Amino acid sequence: MAATAVAAAGGIAATGTLGGDGDGSAAAAPSGPARTAAVRKTTLTRSETVDGTLGYGEATPVQATAGDSGGANGGGGNSEDGNGAGGAKDTAPTASTGTLTWLPAEGEVIGRGDPVYRTDEREVPLLYGSTPLYRTLGTGAEGKDVELLEKNLAALGYDGFTTDEEYTSATAAAVEEWQEDLGRAATGTVAPADAVVASGARRVADVKSARGGAASGEVLAWTGTERVVTVDLEAQYEDLVEDGTEATVTLPDGTTAEARVTDVGNAATAKPSEGGGDSDGGTDEATLPVELTVKEQKKLGRYQAAPVDVTVAAESREDVLAVPVNALVARQGGGYAVQAVTGTGVEYRQVELGLFADGLVEISGTGVTEGLKVGVPK
Secondary structure: OOEEEOOOOOOOOOOOEEOOOOOOOOOEOOOOOOEEEEOEEEEEEEEEEEEEEEEOOOOEEEEEOOOOOOOOOOOOOOEOOOOOOOOOOOOOOOOOOOEEEEOOOOOOEEOOOOEEEEEOOEEEEEEEOOOOOOOOEOOOOEEHHHHHHHHHHHHOOOOOOOOOOEOOHHHHHHHHHHHHHOOOOOOOOEOHHHOEEEOOOEEEEEEOOOOOOEOOEEEEEEEOOOOEEEEEEEHHHHHHOOOOOEEEEEOOOOOEEEEEEEEEOOOEEOOOOOOOOOOOOOOOOEEEEEEEEOOOHHHHOOOOOEEEEEEEEEEEEEEEEEEEHHHEEEEOOOOEEEEEEEOOEEEEEEEEEEEEEOOEEEEEOOOOOOOOEEEEOO
């Protein structure tokens, strides 16, 4: 991954070399400069530009299950936190297999209530939430998973029940109506294989199975529906990003879009090249997976996947005095000066350097004030 500093402190191209004893005293300039620039007060922001990829983010797998919604009533056992078997994934638990009779197409967007796939002509719809269904739910069941189901039923237009953590006879009646609309047996109970849970609408990235195959294992992989930018950030730039960091994304056609860091992963080792090691013959470098979201999706144009440049603000200084970098003159013995032009003449004034950015450099020192004229090359 390439990274380019907009301005660097090293390798300064100074206008010349100033002689003298190096004790910091001002030395008279032999003649006035041909061109000047004013010391100005400004905000300097140093940035880093890194390689990124525009797409829909990392795809997650969806596991197909057959199951049977006509199983035993799920009244037994409460769920205090609704987490069940571990963290939330876009999967359903394993059950007996059936036959896949329908699958969505690659690129298709699946929303709440839409079928994710069909098993033996039974629709398995998408529900929104953070916890997969992990047990059969029926009258008497209590827990976060019950509330998740009821919230989805309400969002799909079913009513007559209270949205809470209790599965009542009114919930069962709404479930029966839902099941009838799906063309399924109206049992009033919901088994783990009856739906797939995800945090929101999903876009099909890859179809892994085919109609007529067994309804088991990974059948498809999907992503979110909005395009995001991902970056494998070199570990040396780790301090540049955190949740909320703003960045500018430059597309292949030169247009830009504003982005914000929404996820920063843990440092990982970069994948080795085919020849072993990196392309320069060195060792693999640690990288940090970073994801950025772009609020104004229209600014991404029609690009669905593309390499992009991501510019991140690395450091910012407000209300500092700055001059063009080429106004600096290297002092013999070390340090830098500027050629100050005043009403009484021209002299060199020693300066301390600060932040470099956008062709400017922060300076400070005795006699360095806003508006001071300094010499610069033609």
